[in-house]
Amino acid sequence: MCVRVLLVEDDERIQQALSLALSDEGFTVDEAGSGEDALRRLETESFDVLLVDLTLPGVDGLEVVRTLRSRGDLPIIVVTARADARDMIAGLEAGADDYVTKPLMASVLAARIRALLRRRGPGRDAVRIGDLEIRPQEGLVRRAGERVHLTRTEFRLLLELAGAGGRIVTREQLLQKVWGYDYFGDTRLLDVHIRRLRRKIEANPDDPSLLLTVRGSGYRIGS
């Protein structure tokens, strides 16, 4: 199956070079030069992954991410030009699944995309944690009977933690299993996702009872 990638990038040369290199990696790449263009195309066509530069003229990358998140759970990787952590965190808070910084290499990007699209592990049985019900096969989560919309990445993160059955899962393990990072460094990626997940599944995100932080090592599911 061919993976369709929409690349939103205003620098034409980068667009071309990345398209060529990603095609070499086996992806079908479509290009959009602006946020408006991207949003228009996403309304009519379907893609597997969105790759969006955060600094775009007009409707900027953050806006694109926010709009798309409100529409569904299309995997999004943001490309941050600034090394500044704020951009990256803003992108993740807006709903992106992962981020890369320039200069980005197509091979790295390809690994990220594959990790994001990796199929869920063999169907597990439904898990119950407190008033939370996770059905891995159907890919849905219910809280007190009501459906909670999680992105694919949030779902995988929750599943990894639930699968450990209350044992501690280290940050490194989570980064590797969910994002395919074999070289960990940036745990802020994880921190933001944990925050996002808590907002969706915790009764009080500031005082979590399901998704607990274990200082100095990682996270675990509370019973």
Added chain:
Amino acid sequence: MRLTLRCRVTLSFGFGLLVVTSVLAFATWNLASGYMLRQREASATRQAEVNVRLVEKSLSSPGLDELLTGLTTGPDSSILVLSPDGHVTAGRKVEPSQLPAGLVEHPPARERIAVDGLPMLAVALPVAGNAVYIELFPLQQLNRTFGFLSAVLIAGTIGSALLGAALGSWASKRALKPLAELNSAAGRIAGGDLRARLPDQDDPDLAALAAKFNSTAHALEQRALRDARFASDVSHELRSPLTTMVNAGAVLRRRREHLPGTAGTALELLTSEVDRFARMVVDLLEISRADQTDDPPPEEIALDALVRNVIATRAPVPLELEPAVVLGDRRRLDRVLTNLLDNAERHAGGAVLVSVRARGAKVRLEVEDAGPGVPEQLREVIFERFARGVMAGSRGDDTGSGLGLALVREHVHRLGGRVWVEDRSPRGSRFVVEMVLRSSDG
């Protein structure tokens, strides 16, 4: 050796007060002792004159001895009556020969003398005819008073000199306090903390100095920031063209077989240099970011677990890990270890041991290799930016950015630790990162 300013102020205060008080003490001594002596002499003379009149009346009577004994005032006083036919004494035994000749021969006279080691006031008065009446008054009482007076004056002088020194020391300390603050602020700036400033001064003399110092420090800080921003801006601007180049290069490299011979070699060269260029820009951005302080709040990190995780993604290396928890930023620690391992691979054929050991309040992360080692004179230099190439043993195909160890030092510095390289026996080198140990219950 030249004395410190504070020492000199202390000494001159002490010395000044010593001079003033000793002059005062000397004058007091002279006036008081002279006055008391004169009083004593006057009273002695008066008493002697009274006595002489009594003696005169009974000079030739046999009751003279008895009279004289009655006239003596104490066990230490003596009375002599010298006449051409001989002499009579009463009280303490004194021979006329013990008395100075001038006194005996030319009465009336008065003199302070010592008899048998005792201080005496001798008063000689002529008695009717050519006899001489001499009375010796003991001066011990007066001398004791003098002794007490002089002791008080000397003690007072010494005391005031010490007080002066203490005052001088306190005053100079107070006066030099802004200087001490200046010194510590300048030291902090020299140590790399460009945010060090002097506190505001109330004193108009010092306010100008403090203001000048602070504005200089501010200018220095701005300049350092501008430099860092420049490096950051340049690297940032290079990112977009580099992204294009790196990816175009990857496309070309995939088609390497279509470019045989010279063109292929040139392509190989081009793409590997572009890759290196990209790494260099990434490292430059990181180091210019490392200069800034936008760290997240420090968290507790299990150093042993972190090492195990980093090594798990690389070629296996023997580990010796003790449990140790440190406070810091995980990304920085990751980079430190990764860069040290990269460095070992690049210059020494890979690490042969990675260890974490708690040592008292500190913990050491050590990366050992069995390479050629680092010569003594280069052990500082290799941690500087773009120091690559100073090593005689570096490889020709080196693709490092030249910033790896500089980044290590920068990160370790930010983590509040220090890093150095030392010899490892029998060969190779050991890179040591020392940090504050939070706890060792890992």
